[in-house]
Amino acid sequence: MARQALNIYSVIIYIFLLLPIAVVVGASFNSGEFLTFPPQGFSLRWYVAFLNNEVFMRAIRTSLWIAAVAMVVSGIIGTMAAVYYVNYAARSKETIRIAMLSPLLLPEVLTAISLLFFVYAVGIGTTTMFGLLVGHVLITLPFVFMNVTSSLEGYDPDWSMAAQSLGASRWTRFRRITLPLIKPGVFSGCLFAFVISFDVFTISFMLKSIGSSTLPIQLFDYLKTNYTPEAAAVSTVSIVVTILVVIISEKVLGLRVHRF
Amino acid sequence: MTKVTIRNLTKIYGQAIKAVDSISLEIPSGEFVSLLGPSGCGKTTTLKMLAGFESVTSGSIAFDGDDVVAVPPEGRDIGMVFQNYALFPHMTVRGNLAFGLEMRKVPKAEMQRRIDATLDLVQLGPYADRYPRQLSGGQQQRVAIGRALVIEPRILLLDEPLANLDAKLREEMRVFIRDLQRRVGITTVYVTHDQAEAMTMSDRVVVMFGGKIAQQAPPSDIYDYPVSREVAGFVGQVNFIDGFVASVDGDLACIETPFGPAEVPAKTRGRGSAVTLALRPEAIDIVPDTAGHGIPATVVSSYFSGAILDYTLAMADGTKVDVKTIARTRFEPGAQVRLSVDAHRFWPIEAA
Numbered sequence: 001m002a003r004q005a006l007n008i009y010s011v012i013i014y015i016f017l018l019l020p021i022a023v024v025v026g027a028s029f030n031s032g033e034f035l036t037f038p039p040q041g042f043s044l045r046w047y048v049a050f051l052n053n054e055v056f057m058r059a060i061r062t063s064l065w066i067a068a069v070a071m072v073v074s075g076i077i078g079t080m081a082a083v084y085y086v087n088y089a090a091r092s093k094e095t096i097r098i099a100m101l102s103p104l105l106l107p108e109v110l111t112a113i114s115l116l117f118f119v120y121a122v123g124i125g126t127t128t129m130f131g132l133l134v135g136h137v138l139i140t141l142p143f144v145f146m147n148v149t150s151s152l153e154g155y156d157p158d159w160s161m162a163a164q165s166l167g168a169s170r171w172t173r174f175r176r177i178t179l180p181l182i183k184p185g186v187f188s189g190c191l192f193a194f195v196i197s198f199d200v201f202t203i204s205f206m207l208k209s210i211g212s213s214t215l216p217i218q219l220f221d222y223l224k225t226n227y228t229p230e231a232a233a234v235s236t237v238s239i240v241v242t243i244l245v246v247i248i249s250e251k252v253l254g255l256r257v258h259r260f
Numbered sequence: 261m262t263k264v265t266i267r268n269l270t271k272i273y274g275q276a277i278k279a280v281d282s283i284s285l286e287i288p289s290g291e292f293v294s295l296l297g298p299s300g301c302g303k304t305t306t307l308k309m310l311a312g313f314e315s316v317t318s319g320s321i322a323f324d325g326d327d328v329v330a331v332p333p334e335g336r337d338i339g340m341v342f343q344n345y346a347l348f349p350h351m352t353v354r355g356n357l358a359f360g361l362e363m364r365k366v367p368k369a370e371m372q373r374r375i376d377a378t379l380d381l382v383q384l385g386p387y388a389d390r391y392p393r394q395l396s397g398g399q400q401q402r403v404a405i406g407r408a409l410v411i412e413p414r415i416l417l418l419d420e421p422l423a424n425l426d427a428k429l430r431e432e433m434r435v436f437i438r439d440l441q442r443r444v445g446i447t448t449v450y451v452t453h454d455q456a457e458a459m460t461m462s463d464r465v466v467v468m469f470g471g472k473i474a475q476q477a478p479p480s481d482i483y484d485y486p487v488s489r490e491v492a493g494f495v496g497q498v499n500f501i502d503g504f505v506a507s508v509d510g511d512l513a514c515i516e517t518p519f520g521p522a523e524v525p526a527k528t529r530g531r532g533s534a535v536t537l538a539l540r541p542e543a544i545d546i547v548p549d550t551a552g553h554g555i556p557a558t559v560v561s562s563y564f565s566g567a568i569l570d571y572t573l574a575m576a577d578g579t580k581v582d583v584k585t586i587a588r589t590r591f592e593p594g595a596q597v598r599l600s601v602d603a604h605r606f607w608p609i610e611a612a
Contacts, residue, residue, distance in 0.1 A: 158346035161313060164333045165340040166360035166411060176359070180350045 021239060028232035035227050046233040056234060059218035064241075066129070066214060067197040070136035074193040077137070078144025079186050083178070085145075086152040104142045111138065112206035119207070126209050135203040140196050144189035151185025191249055195242050261289035262323050262414040262447050264310070269319035271305050271471075279305040281471035282319065287449065292441050294450045294458035297468035298494070304419060306468075307451045311417055312336050323414050334363075339408030339446075341418040345400045347392040353379070353403050354388045360411035374410055381440065382406040398429045405437065409444060416441070416448045422457060434460050455495045459483065467491050483540075489609055492538045499544075499581050500609065501537045505530065515606070518575060519555055519599070522606040536609045541584040543605035546571065546591060547598050554598030557581065559591045573599065 023037050030036065031043030050056055078100075085096050103111055112135065119131035126132070155178065163173045179186070204214045213221070219234050264287040271280040280302040287293050295303035308314035310321060312333035321328050328336055348356050357378060361371045379385045382402040392400055401421060408416060421437070422430045438461045441448050452458050458465045459479040466476040475487045486492035489500065503517035513526035515535055522537060547554055557573040560580065564570075569590060571583040581599070591597050 156344070156346060158342050158344060159348060161333070162340065162342060162346040162348070162407075163359065164313075165311060165336075165338055166407070167334050167337075167363035168359070169334060172363070177348060181348075 024232050024235045025239070027229055028236040030229035030232070033228060035229050035232060039229075046229040047237075049228075049230045050233045050237065053230070055213075056215070056218055056222075059213045059215045060237070060241075062212055063198055063215040066133060066136055067194045069133055070140050070197040071190050071194040073133070073137045074140040074144045075186060075190040078141050078189060078193075079148050079182075081141075082145050082148035082152055082185075083174075086149060086155075087157070100145045101142045103138050108139065108200075108202045109206075111135075112203045115203070116206045126207060129209045129212065132204060132207040132209060135207045136197045136200065139200055139203050140193035143192035143196060144186070147185045147189030147192065148182060149185075151182040155181055187249070191246060194245055198238070198242060198245075261445060263287065263289045263325075264415060264447060264449070265320075265322040265325070266306075266310075267320045267322075269306065269309060269321065270317045271302070271309060271314065272317045278471050280309070283468075283471075283473050285466060285473065285476065287447055289447055290445045292438070292448045292450065292461060292463045294452055294462040294465050295468060296452060296455060296458040296465050296494070297474075298453060301468040302471040303451045303453075303468050307417055307419055307449060310415070310449060311338055311340050337411075337414045339411060339413035339416045341401075341404045341408050341416070341421045343420045343423055345392075345404040345421075347400055347403055347407070349392055352389050352391055353384060353395070353406075356392070356403055356407050357410045360407065364411065374412075378406045378410040381409065381444075397425050398433060401425065401433060402436075405440065409440075409446070414447070416446045418448065418450045420452055421450075422452075422454075430457075437461065459495070465495075467494060469494075484605075485607055486538060486609065489536070489538075492607075492609060497541050497582055497584070499539045499541060501539050501606070502534065503537055504532055504534050507531060513608075515608070517606070518577065518579065519601045520603070522603050524606050524608045527608060537606045538609050539601070539606055541570075541582040542568075543602045544581065544583045544585075545600045545602075546573075546583055546585055546587065547600060548589075548591075549596040549598055551598055554600040557597055557599050559593050559595045559597060561593055562590060564590070573597070575599075 026039055027035055027037045028046060029042050029044065030039035031041035031045065032039070081096070081100055085093065085100070089096050098105075115131070115135050115138070116126075119125060119134070124131050124134075159177050159181065160173050163177045168176065199216065200214075201216045201220070204217050205220075208214065208217055215234070215238055219231060219238075222234070223231055264285075266283060266285040266287075268282045268284055269280055270278065270282050272278050283302075283306065285293075295306060297303050305314055309316050312328070312331060312335075316329045323336075348359065351359065354375060357375045358371060361374060366374070375388075376385075379388055382405055384399065384402055384406060387395060387399060387403075392403065395403065404421070418437070422433050425433060434457060441461075450458070450461060459482075462479055464476060465479050465482045467474045467482060469490055475482060475491045477485070482491065482495050486495065486498075492498045492500075501517050501519065503515040503522065506514045506516040506521065508514075508526050508531065511526055512523050513535075515522045515524055515537060517537060519539075524535075524537065527535075549556070555575065557575050560572045560574050562569055562571045568584045568586055571585065571591070573581050573583060575581060583599070
């Protein structure tokens with residue numbers, strides 16, 4: 001009885017969470033002029049409109065590019081931070097953890113505004129994408145840090161010592177032993193970083209460089225003046241990109257987890 | 261083959277915690293030495309200093325006369341076997357063995373040859389392409405030993421390598437490791453808290469207490485001629501018998517004990533001084549009360565443990581004595597018996 005109730009409850013929660021997405025996807029196939037649901041007839045015209053919309057296409061390229069760079073930079077910094085945190089931080093451990101996670105703990109808008117002040121104060125400004133990239137790295141860093149940290153907790157320091165006794169230098173030990181064994185954590189951390197960066201709004205809104213825009217910002221701008229199903233098509237593409245990234249990286253790059 | 265020389269080696273943690281307190285030890289080339297002691301005696305710290313994983317507070321460690329204190333572990337050319345084996349889980353058995361050779365940039369063909377030879381040595385040929393998780397505890401243990409030996413290190417260090425194995429496998433591995441070490445002829449330092457392990461495997465046992473070496477000698481000498489109560493008690497069961505010097509004749513002293521007179525090597529004490537003698541439980545034999553000779557005693561408890569019977573007996577004055585016998589006749593608690601002692605097995609420990 002209780003189990004059945006729980007099942008029903010879970011299904012309702014999922015419907016609640018996924019229904020808006022289903023509505024958006026459904027609305028994107030609308031053949032009418034306005035964003036309505038249920039759709040008035042089936043058509044791919046809004047996808048064609050989106051693909052021919054140079055502004056949107058530029059925005060999606062920018063988003064993918066920023067997400068890729070943020071993922072790589074966060075991946076490297078976050079992994080290094082996690083290795084230091086687990087193996088070397090002694091008394092400063094708690095401080096480091098809170099510092100690394102603070103972008104998650106603080107309201108995003110606060111981080112964004114402070115960062116905006118900062119980039120102007122140090123003269124970087126927003127004429128280039130640098131400030132925006134810094135913002136994306138900052139906001140995605142905690143995800144890499146948390147994932148790598150948790151996979152390092154299952155890492156036996158004796159493995160490194162064994163490699164050392166066999167003659168491996170510090171860098172070789174990291175490259176040949178540590179990194180392959182924490183790969184699943186690094187991997188899912190990077191995945192999170194990519195997806196979060198691709199979706200993030202507030203940071204991008206504050207820090208975007210003049211004349212360029214990420215997909216969520218462009219969508220927001222578009223919706224201020226238009227109310228066509230093209231917005232739903234853009235959202236659907238954005239959802240599909242996110243899901244594709246997850247699936248492709250799992251299948252192609254391989255998350256071969258070693259079980260001990 | 262390498263000779264290891266340790267001089268006044270000391271390790272102090274923090275301000276004053278002496279984990280290892282000025283120990284000196286010479287390990288001849290090819291010798292199998294065990295560091296034996298309770299946890300916290302400094303044996304593992306000593307091993308880690310030999311490997312280079314623990315810094316040295318003062319003193320020196322030399323391999324064949326070359327001081328290695330400043331050399332990091334990766335430059336010491338040691339083979340180390342860890343308690344939990346520490347096999348690389350993402351590499352096959354062959355990959356684990358190859359790792360150290362790759363670090364040494366051994367050519368491919370030579371590498372294959374050495375790996376195959378080592379796999380034969382540790383009897384793992386058919387398992388070369390398995391991952392560690394697909395192997396049993398004993399097989400993983402042999403991979404760990406193979407991985408340490410394939411690089412042909414100067415010395416082999418083993419840190420309680422049998423602690424995680426079950427009793428039967430542990431005994432098999434003792435013999436296996438000992439045979440292997442003899443065949444390869446490598447200088448070996450073995451850390452353990454298990455006295456039976458140290459006894460069966462070593463050329464020499466170094467007993468450590470509180471960061472100091474209490475005694476170092478071949479296993480039989482440690483057992484038969486312990487220098488102190490602690491050593492005697494740590495390497496197997498022992499009875500401490502109080503007596504006094506009845507007479508001294510040259511190098512021999514005659515000690516009067518509740519078991520009758522005993523002749524032991526004379527120390528510098530004069531007649532009448534009190535002495536404590538060590539007597540191993542198997543040096544005492546139990547005979548029926550009807551035998552008419554021997555010292556009367558009462559059985560307090562008797563336990564059957566396979567090969568031997570474990571007795572605790574009370575003598576007339578209430579002194580408790582432990583006896584181990586291989587006799588099949590079992591005396592029940594409360595039985596009156598007589599004890600006969602092999603008088604050569606008394607060994608003087610210290611004054612009572």
